[in-house]
Amino acid sequence: xMADEASAALRLTGIKKSFGATxxxxxxxxxxxxxxxxxxxxxxxxxxxxxxxxxSGAHRPDEGTMELSGRPFAPDNPHDARLKxxxxxxxxxxxxxxxxxxxxxxxxxxxxxxxxxxxxxSRERARAALAQLGHEQLDxxxxxxxxxxxxxxxxxxxxxxxxxxxxxxxxxPTSSLTQADTERLFAAIARLRAQGVxxxxxSHFLEECRRVADRYTVLKDGETVGTGDMAGxxxxxxxxxxxxxxxxxxxxxxxxxxxAVVLSATAVASAPRLKPASxxxxxxxxxxLAGLIGAGRTDLLRSLFGLDRRDAGDVVVVGxxxxxxxxxxxxxxxxxxxxxxxxxxxLMLTLSIADNLTLTKHAAFGRFGWIDGRKQRAVAQRxxxxxxxxxRDASQPIGQLSGGNQQKVAIxxxxxxxxxxxxxxxxxxxxxxGSKAQIYQLIGELAGAGKAVVVVxxxxxxxxxxxxxxxxMCRGELSAIRPRAQWSEAEIMRVxxxxx
Amino acid sequence: MKxxxxxxxxxxxxxxxxxxxxxxxxxxxxTREFFLTYHNFKTIFTQTVIVxxxxxxxxxxxxxxxxxxxxxxxxxxTSVVGALVIQAGWGTxxxxxxxxxxxxxxxxxxxxxxxxxxxxxxxxTLGSLGVAxxxxxxxxxxxxxxxxxxxxxxxxxxxxxxxxALPTGVWVALVLAVLTALILRNTVFGRHVFALGSNEATARxxxxxxxxxxxxxxxxxxxxxxLAGLFQLSRLxxGDPTVAVGLExxxxxxxxxxxxxxxxxxxxxxxxxxxxxxxxxxRNGSQQMGWxxxxxxxxxxxxxxxxxFVDRLRQGRQT
Numbered sequence: 001x002m003a004d005e006a007s008a009a010l011r012l013t014g015i016k017k018s019f020g021a022t023x024x025x026x027x028x029x030x031x032x033x034x035x036x037x038x039x040x041x042x043x044x045x046x047x048x049x050x051x052x053x054x055x056s057g058a059h060r061p062d063e064g065t066m067e068l069s070g071r072p073f074a075p076d077n078p079h080d081a082r083l084k085x086x087x088x089x090x091x092x093x094x095x096x097x098x099x100x101x102x103x104x105x106x107x108x109x110x111x112x113x114x115x116x117x118x119x120x121x122s123r124e125r126a127r128a129a130l131a132q133l134g135h136e137q138l139d140x141x142x143x144x145x146x147x148x149x150x151x152x153x154x155x156x157x158x159x160x161x162x163x164x165x166x167x168x169x170x171x172x173p174t175s176s177l178t179q180a181d182t183e184r185l186f187a188a189i190a191r192l193r194a195q196g197v198x199x200x201x202x203s204h205f206l207e208e209c210r211r212v213a214d215r216y217t218v219l220k221d222g223e224t225v226g227t228g229d230m231a232g233x234x235x236x237x238x239x240x241x242x243x244x245x246x247x248x249x250x251x252x253x254x255x256x257x258x259x260a261v262v263l264s265a266t267a268v269a270s271a272p273r274l275k276p277a278s279x280x281x282x283x284x285x286x287x288x289l290a291g292l293i294g295a296g297r298t299d300l301l302r303s304l305f306g307l308d309r310r311d312a313g314d315v316v317v318v319g320x321x322x323x324x325x326x327x328x329x330x331x332x333x334x335x336x337x338x339x340x341x342x343x344x345x346x347l348m349l350t351l352s353i354a355d356n357l358t359l360t361k362h363a364a365f366g367r368f369g370w371i372d373g374r375k376q377r378a379v380a381q382r383x384x385x386x387x388x389x390x391x392r393d394a395s396q397p398i399g400q401l402s403g404g405n406q407q408k409v410a411i412x413x414x415x416x417x418x419x420x421x422x423x424x425x426x427x428x429x430x431x432x433x434g435s436k437a438q439i440y441q442l443i444g445e446l447a448g449a450g451k452a453v454v455v456v457x458x459x460x461x462x463x464x465x466x467x468x469x470x471x472x473m474c475r476g477e478l479s480a481i482r483p484r485a486q487w488s489e490a491e492i493m494r495v496x497x498x499x500x
Numbered sequence: 501m502k503x504x505x506x507x508x509x510x511x512x513x514x515x516x517x518x519x520x521x522x523x524x525x526x527x528x529x530x531t532r533e534f535f536l537t538y539h540n541f542k543t544i545f546t547q548t549v550i551v552x553x554x555x556x557x558x559x560x561x562x563x564x565x566x567x568x569x570x571x572x573x574x575x576x577x578t579s580v581v582g583a584l585v586i587q588a589g590w591g592t593x594x595x596x597x598x599x600x601x602x603x604x605x606x607x608x609x610x611x612x613x614x615x616x617x618x619x620x621x622x623x624x625t626l627g628s629l630g631v632a633x634x635x636x637x638x639x640x641x642x643x644x645x646x647x648x649x650x651x652x653x654x655x656x657x658x659x660x661x662x663x664x665a666l667p668t669g670v671w672v673a674l675v676l677a678v679l680t681a682l683i684l685r686n687t688v689f690g691r692h693v694f695a696l697g698s699n700e701a702t703a704r705x706x707x708x709x710x711x712x713x714x715x716x717x718x719x720x721x722x723x724x725x726x727l728a729g730l731f732q733l734s735r736l737x738x739g740d741p742t743v744a745v746g747l748e749x750x751x752x753x754x755x756x757x758x759x760x761x762x763x764x765x766x767x768x769x770x771x772x773x774x775x776x777x778x779x780x781x782x783r784n785g786s787q788q789m790g791w792x793x794x795x796x797x798x799x800x801x802x803x804x805x806x807x808x809f810v811d812r813l814r815q816g817r818q819t
Contacts, residue, residue, distance in 0.1 A: 328707030
């Protein structure tokens, strides 16, 4: 089904959006016909989320025009966008779990007279919205929290349908659904399409996109790099569009070679997000974990480090007793962990650089429990100088630093401890290119010094440029571990998206 | 240069507040003669002792990201315990030990329940507020516990023959304040208290034994509350199970006025002590002005709100 010029439900032309120096969108054009399911495809960071935020009114574009059914569309905020006909279903469910299904569907749009909720009218509208999805039998009086995830999603979609949207945006709707639930969702999508609702479908799973979508648009680095009909297109072609990029000289190679095994994981599992995973890590090796967001990479690292309970499996740190597996004991064994969540988990933003840097080994800075503050600050200052952290001095609260500088301190904590096994979760997320290059250099030097490093990253060029071995995870399963030479971006994406 | 000025202002904020309050009461004709005298300040210091010692423990708890609502009840319970021990003729030292111990024990139970059952401190200590108060009344048989003269009675008196010496309670509070400030600032335990309150997830990630740490914090703070109970007993000269109702709110207010954050990770002992003094000065000054008590309550309530608001303005300008 081609979107013809006159009848497009939604048309975007040359949308640009920058955040400071970051150009998130560099010119995106998109055209969607009524009753069309349109897949938006791209790697993490390609600009999908920003584009959806522009569409749903959360961000205003810097340049470009949007038209909805031929009329200019410039929403002030998500509520305004919804009233004008563009509704969004977010990846994370937004339900008030204690309220009933009916109350959730009508939240913010209750039928009322003089402030009193009109229950009968409310019920009819909720039923009508559910009927559109083929779920009219749903018990409207049960608390939303008591339903399964899949049914909760139905409630959420029904809420979006109340305003009779022309365009419905679905962001990764299947990421927490089982196969059977996914089928039911597809059936609901088919019904909406038959009713003339246009759907923008965002998913990392290419197979899914091919099944459900009529057309596709591929984004890369904030630009539209391809668009067309789904029918007859090879997934290979789409993967090439997504990743067609060269690895630059951002990744300096420091001479290093793998030595003896220092950590081995055997069938480590944590239901339901992590299926049994096994791998061996050697001294002087950089091991990369690739996969889509939510594929279980972070769960694997956290289970290894003892931050999350693991249901089964063994983790052996060579030279340490097997029984010990709390974060405290892992640090004692020389294992260090860098959280992907710098602000929520990695750092204590109200405390000083020195305190953040030495938290795992406070006891080493004095006797009888008293900390020698001068010594502590001197050690921290040395790292601040070594890593060129921009700050007043080591006693400055870390919350006042930029992201890149915060991350350098977070990594310095592992260096100072000192760790011999580094578990790094997204070590370069959200930091500037200069700091990135510095962190790559540092990781290379660590391997050169015989340390073992595990890097989780969603940025493929980084993994290919940095790692000796790469394992790819898909839906909680660590399915393939191969030397870097046997991987390409296209091949990693193929395994990570579960395409065959 | 500008940075230094900013730091000084941030650190000295509560202190400036205290000076303003003192200045305000020094100006009016009604109080000019009596307010700004050594004897009056000796009275103010003595009146601050119980809240101040309670605020030492509360500062640790609030900095760690917790709260303790059971302090008033703990003070009543420990003062009853102390009175009973003295009444039984076991001597002063055993009475003091029994009070510190029973305060610490309540803290241990609070901390154990909070860390062990993974429940919010607000709920646990709201419960123990009732439990401790009930226990106090039970032990005291719902009456005041009286005893013959004891050295304890002399520790909070302002009417000593020399006139100038501060009572024991003030000295104890001062020494403990210095000690606690040093512990919070310079020991592994103290830094871990800040780490826990600043970000519990990070503390866990860095291998800090958060469960044990929480129990220790509440138990140690409980010992302080036991000591506050001792000076409550010393002031009343009898064990009263109905005393100190709502005192926990005064103590929390002192800590908050002193610049601590209820979300944890921020707070100083010096600030909390000044906070306690600000409230005592307000009470004392209002009394001298002849204002009715309801007026004092309104003023102190407003001061809490203003103090936190000003603090937030200051923080906002900093970042």
